[in-house]
Amino acid sequence: MIDFELVVPDGWVQIPTAPDTGTLRRRIIDNVIRHHIPDSLPRDKVGPWRRMLRKELTGATDEAARQSARSVLLPLQEFSGVKLPGSMLVTVLEGEDETEDPEQLLASLLADAGPDGTYLEIGGAPAVRVASVVDSSRVGRKAPSWRVSYYVSHPEAPGVWGLLTFTVLTDGDVDAEPVQAVVLLFDMIVTTLRWADRVDVPTEAEVVAQLDELVGAGTPADGPGFA
Numbered sequence: 001m002i003d004f005e006l007v008v009p010d011g012w013v014q015i016p017t018a019p020d021t022g023t024l025r026r027r028i029i030d031n032v033i034r035h036h037i038p039d040s041l042p043r044d045k046v047g048p049w050r051r052m053l054r055k056e057l058t059g060a061t062d063e064a065a066r067q068s069a070r071s072v073l074l075p076l077q078e079f080s081g082v083k084l085p086g087s088m089l090v091t092v093l094e095g096e097d098e099t100e101d102p103e104q105l106l107a108s109l110l111a112d113a114g115p116d117g118t119y120l121e122i123g124g125a126p127a128v129r130v131a132s133v134v135d136s137s138r139v140g141r142k143a144p145s146w147r148v149s150y151y152v153s154h155p156e157a158p159g160v161w162g163l164l165t166f167t168v169l170t171d172g173d174v175d176a177e178p179v180q181a182v183v184l185l186f187d188m189i190v191t192t193l194r195w196a197d198r199v200d201v202p203t204e205a206e207v208v209a210q211l212d213e214l215v216g217a218g219t220p221a222d223g224p225g226f227a
Contacts, residue, residue, distance in 0.1 A: 002154065003070070003092060004123065004162055007192035009185070011077030014090070015057070017064040018071075029057045036076060064089050073166075073189070085169035086182055088189070093161040102126060102153035102161075109151055123162075123193040125155035131183075133174050134167075143172040146183055150190050164190055 008014050015028050033053050037046050057074070064072035073088040106128045110117040113130040120127055131148045146168040154160035166186040170179050 002094060002157055002160055002195070002197055004152075004193050004195045006073070006090070006189055008073065009075075009189070012073060012075050014071050014073045015061050016071050017061050017069050019065070025061055029054065029061070032057065032076070060087050067091070086166055086186060088164060088166035088186060091163040091165075093163055095159060099158070102158075106151065106153070122150065122152045122191060123155070123195050125153045125195075127152040129187075136169065141169060143170050144174055145169050146174060146179065148183065148186065152193060154195055156195075162193065162195075164193070 006014070013028075013032055015025055015032075017025060033050055036053065037050050053076075060072050060074055067089055069089040069091045071090045073090060075086065103126060106119065106126055109128045109130065110119060113128070116131050118129045118131075120129060128151045129148065130151075131146065133144045134147045136143060136145045148166050148168075150162070150164040152162035152164070154162070168179060168182050168186065170176065173179065
């Protein structure tokens with residue numbers, strides 16, 4: 001299976017959202033909540049925080065699954081005392097037109113994006129970054145958000161693309177320094193992309209069994225990409 005890897009910073013989690021990962025996804029969310037809000041804390045005080053975190057993680061992963069993303073990347077720890085208001089959908093597109101020149105497709109994307117588009121190279125292959133300020137009413141907010149999409153071609157597999165789209169919420173000032181810092185952090189994560197051809201990929205049941213063994217042994221097991 002063609003896939004790619006990202007270097008995930010400390011305090012972030014990458015949760016699978018492919019159609020055959022529902023059980024694994026729920027198990028990882030449970031472990032993430034247990035890691036950040038351990039059972040040793042008073043239940044009456046941490047109950048609301050657990051429910052809020054579960055709602056956030058479930059909402060983000062359900063949305064990623066609806067958009068056919070393979071995973072969603074979320075920051076969970078604060079950065080310089082500020083909760084990072086963003087998430088990234090990670091998708092691999094296969095079966096596209098293998099005869100189409102990726103450079104021509106990227107040129108078309110750049111033409112449509114105008115000054116919002118940038119040509120660059122990621123993972124040893126040409127790519128395009130498109131950034132725009134978008135309405136946030138869909139997620140129940142009045143302030144606008146930044147939406148940045150990366151279209152990354154596979155250097156050796158024609159018709160295979162990586163699509164990484166991250167959204168950063170704002171309080172109204174899209175150019176505020178903290179907002180731009182979060183955008184830059186997401187950009188840096190994208191630059192770590194490396195393509196991989198996975199062989200003998202374990203089934204969901206096998207991964208869940210491994211998690212059960214780790215938890216039973218008292219080892220933290222917060223899922224793929226958790227740091």
